[in-house]
Amino acid sequence: MSGLPLPASEPDWFNAIPKVELHVHLEGAIPLPALFELVRKYDSGAAGSLADLEARFRYRDFPHFIETWVWKNGFLRELDDFAFIAEAVARDLRGQHVLYVEAFCSPPTSRRAASRSAALSRRFGEAWIGSPVSS
Ligand SMILES: [Zn+2]
Numbered sequence: 001m002s003g004l005p006l007p008a009s010e011p012d013w014f015n016a017i018p019k020v021e022l023h024v025h026l027e028g029a030i031p032l033p034a035l036f037e038l039v040r041k042y043d044s045g046a047a048g049s050l051a052d053l054e055a056r057f058r059y060r061d062f063p064h065f066i067e068t069w070v071w072k073n074g075f076l077r078e079l080d081d082f083a084f085i086a087e088a089v090a091r092d093l094r095g096q097h098v099l100y101v102e103a104f105c106s107p108p109t110s111r112r113a114a115s116r117s118a119a120l121s122r123r124f125g126e127a128w129i130g131s132p133v134s135s
Helices: 010-016 032-042 050-056 062-073 079-095 113-129
Strands: 019-025 098-104
Touching: 019 079, 032 050, 032 079, 079 098, 079 113
Parallel strands: 019 098
Antiparallel strands: none
């Protein structure tokens, strides 16, 4: 047999290769522990355990997906919530060896939407590179 030896496990191999993400919705890429923290912030009773939360995201069908999507987004209420998930997603993607990301989010609109967008981009970038970004 020729070629490089295969890694011991597929997840290690998959995590090691460099990747790009060309279309990531922050609201759809929240790492489960971060979402658990967010749910507990607003409604500790709704969270249950981390395993309960994971089970909630095993979709039965498309209507259940939509219902779960809307439920989850109900816990994204403030700029800090979006910044929190932006940082969590950036760290998660960096851990997966994602080298380039085009990320989107849909925070509630307001007169301050532009400044919110800039703040989110800065927090995402800082989490991405692991240090403050100059503005
Ligand atoms: Zn999209």
